[in-house]
Amino acid sequence: MILTTEALGKSFDGLRANNDINFTLKKNRVHALIGPNGAGKTTFVSMLIGRLEPTDGAIWFDGKNVTEMPAHRRVAQGMGYTFQITSVFARLSCHENVALAARRRLGRNRAAVDEAVARALGRVGLGERAEEVAGDLSYGHQRLLEIAMGLASMPRLLILDEPTQGLAESEIAAFKALIRELSSETTILLIEHNMSVVMELADEITVLNFGEILAHGTAAEIHANPAVQAAYLGTETADAED
Numbered sequence: 001m002i003l004t005t006e007a008l009g010k011s012f013d014g015l016r017a018n019n020d021i022n023f024t025l026k027k028n029r030v031h032a033l034i035g036p037n038g039a040g041k042t043t044f045v046s047m048l049i050g051r052l053e054p055t056d057g058a059i060w061f062d063g064k065n066v067t068e069m070p071a072h073r074r075v076a077q078g079m080g081y082t083f084q085i086t087s088v089f090a091r092l093s094c095h096e097n098v099a100l101a102a103r104r105r106l107g108r109n110r111a112a113v114d115e116a117v118a119r120a121l122g123r124v125g126l127g128e129r130a131e132e133v134a135g136d137l138s139y140g141h142q143r144l145l146e147i148a149m150g151l152a153s154m155p156r157l158l159i160l161d162e163p164t165q166g167l168a169e170s171e172i173a174a175f176k177a178l179i180r181e182l183s184s185e186t187t188i189l190l191i192e193h194n195m196s197v198v199m200e201l202a203d204e205i206t207v208l209n210f211g212e213i214l215a216h217g218t219a220a221e222i223h224a225n226p227a228v229q230a231a232y233l234g235t236e237t238a239d240a241e242d
């Protein structure tokens with residue numbers, strides 16, 4: 001187990017966005033978190049990474065209770081993540097973008113940072129483009145650059161929030177191949193709307209609905225689960241098209 005939550009909950013002024021979430025993440029797996037819009041996925045991962053404070057419950061990462069640990073210390077402990085909204089600095093080069101992320105873990109050790117940047121950019125296929133300005137990259141490449149930023153801190157857990165949103169089909173195929181490669185060296189938590197990506201990549205799937213865990217299982221189990229099918233009725237079109 002690399003991460004566990006115990007009865008994790010979050011309320012926003014009376015709205016219960018997450019309720020009683022008991023979640024476990026096994027090492028070196030690809031675990032997908034799915035659910036209809038507004039189900040509470042972003043709220044949940046925001047608590048995992050330390051951007052939002054839980055209202056109740058606890059989070060354990062690699063045997064440590066990190067519930068109250070600031071975000072930057074969680075990164076230093078081995079959590080890496082990318083956000084739903086592109087967060088690259090458009091006027092900085094690819095190298096500089098990834099170096100900013102690498103320094104969060106490696107400090108000012110220039111040689112170590114340079115090495116980590118080269119490795120991370122190489123991993124996502126942007127090794128040749130290190131000196132290009134990030135804003136000149138295509139949208140798909142900017143999303144890969146973000147994954148490189150997440151990888152730069154050499155995370156033991158990489159959390160990806162809707163990484164394929166806005167990607168073309170060919171880019172999604174390349175993304176799937178990348179995740180398969182990365183899954184041999186790190187644990188991946190994938191928040192994803194694209195069901196073909198989820199069904200192909202995920203070893204395990206957790207379904208959130210109205211802020212609670214509705215189901216958990218393999219792709220085949222989730223696919224066949226009547227409660228999951230019911231939760232997606234009515235939102236099916238939106239989710240299938242994402």
Ligand SMILES: Nc1ncnc2c1ncn2[C@@H]1O[C@H](COP(=O)(O)OP(=O)(O)OP(=O)(O)O)[C@@H](O)[C@H]1O
Binds near residue numbers: 039
């Ligand atoms: N900062 C906030 N203040 C108030 N309500 C919030 C806040 N953040 C989220 N919510 C509410 O909490 C609920 C869960 O939202 P959340 O963004 O976690 O869902 P989601 O599953 O990530 O949705 P999506 O798939 O659309 O990204 C929603 O009703 C949302 O409006």
